[in-house]
Amino acid sequence: MRDDTSSKARLQKPLISLKTLVICIPMASVITLSLLLLFLSPLPATLSKPPPINHLPHPKIGVPKPPKPPNGSTQQNPNDVSPLIQSACNSTQYRTTCVTSLMKTTFPTPNPLAIDIVLASMDLSLESLKTAQSMSKTILDSSSGNINQSSAAKNCLEFLNYSSMRLSSSRNQETVKTHIKDVKAYLSGSLLYQYDCWSALKYVNTTSLVNSTMAYLNSLMELTSNSLSMVYALDFYGADTTTWKPPKTERDGSWGSFGGGNSAFHGKKGGFGGGKKGGLRDGDGGFWDEKVVLEGMKVDATVCKDGASGCLTRVQDAVDGAPDYGKGKYVIYIKEGVYGEVVRVGVSKRNLVFVGDGIGKTVITGSMNAQQPGVSTYNTATVGINGDGFMARDITFENTAGPNSHQAVALRSDSDLSIFLNCEFLGNQDTLYAHSMRQFYKSCRIEGNVDFIFGNSATFFQDCIILVRPRQLKPESGETNAVTAQGRTDPAQITGFVFENCLVNGTQEYMGYYYKKPKAHKTYLGRPWKQYSRTIFVRCYMDVLITPEGWLPWSGDFALSTLYYGEYGNSGPGANLSGRVPWSSQIPLERLSLYSIESFIQGDRWITGG
Template sequence: MGTEGKVAVSAVSLILVVGVIIGAVAVVRHGEESKAHNGNGSGTTSSMKSVTTFCASTPFKDACARSVESVANNATATPKDYLMAAIQATIQEVRKAIEVTNTTKIDPKEDPFHHSALENCKELLGYAVDELQASFSTVGNSELHTLSDRVDQLLNWLSAVYSYQTSCLDGFEKAEYKNALENGMLNATQLTNNAVDIVAGISDLLKSFNNATQLNNFTNQRRLLQDYEFVMGHDGFPTWFRFEDRKLLAGHHRLLTPNAVVAKDGSGRFKSISEALAAYPPNFKGRYIIYVKAGIYAENVIVDKNKPNVFIYGDGAGRTIVTGGKNFALMHIQTSNTATFAAIGDGFIARSMTFRNTAGPQGHQAVALRVMSDMAAVFDCSIEGFQDTLYYQVHRQFYRNCVISGTVDFIFGKGAAVIQNSLIIVRRGLPGQFNTVTADGKELENDRTGVVLQNCRIVADTELFKSRFQVASYLGRPWKKFAKTVIMQTEIGDHIRPEGYIKWDGEAFEKSCQYLEFANRGPGAVPPNGSRSKIFTRSRHIDPREASQYTVAAFIQGHLWLRTTGAPFTPGL
């Protein structure tokens, strides 16, 4: 991972324990003081019980209690009212954190690295506000008994909000900047953590508020499709899709007239992908289709937040190539800024392309493809690099029929990604360097993030093959505390060490992360009665029932949106 990943954000973890203790004391004392103030205190006692119930699952109980003060004295307040108040309080704290970034001044000439980190931070916190507001609106527009139906979508947004905050901090090397910003957003990170835990346990929360009669058996009859009414119509396609787009999703993209054609030889309207994206019309509705003819395009491309639903396709992996050489080691820029191609706008689709970073192993962190887009699909593509090749930064992502190559942590991120039916190629890096296929950055135990490799092949490339037993290669190492990696139904080559995983130097994440395996095969696989490294205490083989939790349908709700992308997919095991 990038330099930003190598700085541990320990303050929040430290405060977690303290916060629980202080919170419990504060809630009790506040209740006692209110009772004394109101005489018999019966109304206040009832309110405090509601606050205690609402905040029971949170690690920062005092912060939680403060965040719902606006509704605590309302005897008729529902869990929905409490949740909306908690999210609104989080929005306010993130905005305060943005003010801290606005008042922090770093000279771009004297310190370009940290000036860039600060600008990245402002951008990420802006995204956080957007997704918190989307969460607030979703809760506000939901009936009380349907809140549980919104869990997947809310956790998707809230997990991203937390990642935006920690990624902001990870971008700084100097303690003077990092500490100031960390202090400035401490309340925001605590409240976001609380929100994740509250939403993850919403079913139990509703029952605790004695609303069982209003639940309508949601546990067994979840109306998952309602989570996607904002994009899905009754026929299974987005309501704004044109007839031509439906043909595209049926696989007939070559019969369409793209919105933009890119060609190096001048036979298209544009000669670069960036020019085609710049022509994206304001307030455009529908799928913006870019056809990139065969050729090598040396450019760093960003599909920004204001350009959703971009479909970009080429003449095939190895024929249509986007290439760049930005890297951390030689250029001293943030890992996220090294990406040859970055997809931020939601609903991104890429097909039949190569995304390449040519920095080589000496460049260290050097991303080929960075994806922040929610409900993103990448298929029939090649993603090539060495360290940090594919960055599944946040949100739900799907990869199918791809070739992904690299050395250290070359599939890494903080989102929820499923990589299916793909070829994973481990390359040879610098002398003395080990290889790690994955490095997941799951930070909260109750969020819905992680990476899944399903029905893939993990092989050594030609240069590594001859010395594969001398170069240590592992399935992964944990980037963050609760890293979750699932490898199932996958062929694993003999270049992978039997211990499977390696710890993150200087951390004890091996005690909290999870490496789960199911029905793998090949000489590098370990049978269920075998074992990987004993230091990874929460890692194990899982049965089909547990493995089903990490399928396309369950883990990223892909059965609800992947059919609109044209990508082939297997929803289950």
């Protein structure tokens, strides 16, 4: 069973080759020394991939329609609806759904405020989620003897639970007023999980029950998309609903989907403050000491291979022993050794910190892959993280499934405000699944081949080394691959990948094949997994293995007019822009700060301790 929705056949040639590992890297920009304090500080209070050959069509949200809208609304002339609701619904992609659902809502006053309409829209999604969960449970109960359908239904229930959690976090008037960027992040995640449920069921759609559930999910996604669009409008245009318009993207000439707007709910229009004008954070507040530092940190649990001195022998045992919904950091020290186990950090295990003895010394390894019965890409992760506020440093995460095993994830993160420092991620296809929410990777090393950095999170990669490894068992024949596959499905989602001051190259083995036959080995920066895919490279070094075109289509012209693939100030033989595909972009200098740590993932609040 697969958990993605793509339509393109798998790339048929192997991926990237590397040059030698002796590479000149531009001076890394770094986060302030206060980043270290995060290991002792709690979070702020407010706070699949394509099958190998033939993919099913990318769905158009809202098609097909369910037999009955999830809110049970009836048809009514939009002219009979409150002008306030009509104008608010002008901001959405699914206006008819918006109007017909909200017209039945009872508001506290005859003339509801913009925020009242937004919260009512969220309530409709939450109520409809309950029905979707019930329908998914019915599928699970009827799946005896069908391992693929049973697995899909279990995943669907898990996704909808996460969707409900994120949506519930959004539905708070004070949070909407004071932390609207958090609300946009939560709603972006909620919509993602509904989509993932739809996608999981798509591959087992052989019964009327599954089909009707998928149709219901389509309408549920319309409701949630509308909520997200209205929050976008409230943030960007302010409380006057007559000014609201549907969400636009950089390709439409709009730069406000993740930065600021002109409303009273946030700061200056078009940005989030911080950093130099037009630039990214340059670390002028200090340097991060990348050595393992345990002094001053209270270790709450220790894992070691021999079990000596009271150590636990399994990482999962240490995770299970952590308190539920902890407010302070819970530090798990994992001593040097190779730990062959699947680790799951549940949603209740918040603020966990994994500290190892260094890359290649502390290794957590597994080999699950999507070729196994009942296993989706989501399930293949050696380490899967759902608890918010997770941190890890000085650890290797690995999936050894091999280049012919298709999707096989080393690490999956659904942890909001998660941080990875000096970590290594090793795999082939789908190595790092930055699945959802806001994430930060600093001074990490990521190896893989097919779409090996993917997901629909808002993730910032700083000072990372990204290496392509041989893809096929006989890589000398040639290969074609993409480094990233970002999966934004909605123009109002705040998600995307930003790479700053990173090195993009190939492993020494790969580059050996590349130099022997350079025209047969093609590597691209990314390809659009979903309709509104967004990936940014700023001041990165790109070696010769990156093709002149830079970016690869997914299938035909899918997403080429809606994606945003931006570059600025990159260097190296693979950074020449003269041959780039026409649907990629050069980021205007005056817009560059929108992709800063501060603006893109609000990192000044939770990374620097500011």
